[in-house]
Amino acid sequence: MALVRTAILLAGMTAIFGVVGLTIGGESGLVIALVIAAGMNLFAFWSSDKMVLRMHNAREVSAAxxxxxxxLVADLAENADLPLPRVYxxxxxxxxxxxxxxxxxxxAVAATTGLLRRLSREEIAGVMAHELAHIKNRDTLLMTITATLAGAIGVLTNFAFFFRGGRDNPLGYIGLLATIILAPLAAAIVQMAISRxxxxEADRVGAEICRQPLWLAxxxxxxxxxxxxxxxxxxxxSPATAHMFIINPLHAFSHDKLFSTxxxxxxxxxxxxxxxxxVQRGPWA
Structure with a gap:
């Protein structure tokens, strides 16, 4: 099922790339955009995790x-029957x-210094169990690819605005304006649907991994x-990565439920x- 979701995501994002390419340069722009999308899909599969970690200046730490x-992460990974991820x-x-x-x-899992300083050990365990649940559910590939491609779509729509759609633009200036607005919105809708x-599910599985739902709550x-x-x-x-965090890290639209990731x-x-x-009642209650 994870492979099916990933394939649908890649197809949807590629289609958005194609529309923006068509707006920029007509049929030739469409072909170029699809080639770029194919390259981005391949890059996202193999390297998007490293790129996202670099975006947030994450540094890998060892047990020493x-x-x-x-x-703590190692104990939780053992509970989840997962190999120990890299820790950042x-x-x-x-x-x-x-x-x-x-x-x-x-x-890989990444936590901020603010999280490690402000939360208790039990609460940190709840958070990291949630993140391990994403790994166990194989959500991480989907979420990281979405972040990479959504960011690329935003860059591509900026090119569309800069070039005013080019001479071969079959959609005209109205179509160009619609594309500039709707392409990032479509990518955001995909992000929201996946993340929510x-x-x-990650909350539920994470609570099972740490065996204490109230820690995560x-x-x-x-x-x-x-x-x-x-x-x-x-x-x-890098707002395209917001949906990857356990809580939305952005303040823009933070109170707008329609646009919340x-x-x-x-x-x-x-x-x-x-x-x-x-859990407290047990199956016998």
Whole structure:
């Protein structure tokens, strides 16, 4: 099923590339855009995780450099029956985290220094269990490819505006304007659809991995509160990666539910608390 979702995503993003290429240069622009899209798809599959980590200036840490954090991730990975992912730290005060990688054997998790400093060990365990759930569910390939291609679509639409669609533009200036507006919006809708559904599932599986749903619920509540008042400069520079984080790191449109890349935090917390009640009652209740 993960391969089917990935194929549908690649097809949709490639189609958006094609429309923008058609706007820029007609049939020749369409062909060039499709060639670029094919190259981007290949690049995204093999290298998008490294690119996303570089976007956020993430640095890899070893057990010698961050023994408590790496040991915690290792214990959770064992609970999840996963190989130990590479562990990264992002130097920013906003508490947040994400996972990336094309498969569990080539995965990485990243947490901010704000997360490690502001949350308890139990809450950090809940967050990292959520990120490992994304790896276990094979969401990371889908989410990372989406981030890479959405960013590329934004760059391509800027070219469309710069070249005014070129002489061969069959859609005219109205079509050009529509493309500049709708292409990034279409990419954003794909991001939202993927992120919202996968976050709920990662919350559920993450709670099972750390075996304490309330740890993650408490973490989400804290991260939401801190993130609302602390900027993450790397995320603001690369908004196409926002859907990868456990909580939306952006302040733009942060209160606009229509354009949110994440489901409402209060609903996520309610579901986790409900899950905790079910765990406490047990199957015999």
């Amino acid at each position: 450099e961050a023994p408590d954090f790496v040991e 730290i992002i130097d920013t005060d906003q508490p947040n985290a994400f996972a990336t990688g094309r498969n569990p054997q080539n995965a 559904t996968r976050e709920y 408490s973490a989400l509540q804290k991260i939401q509160r801190f993130a609302a008042g602390i900027d993450m400069d790397s995320a603001e520079r 994440h489901p409402p935090t209060e609903i996520r917390i309610a579901k986790l608390r409900e899950m905790a009640g079910e």
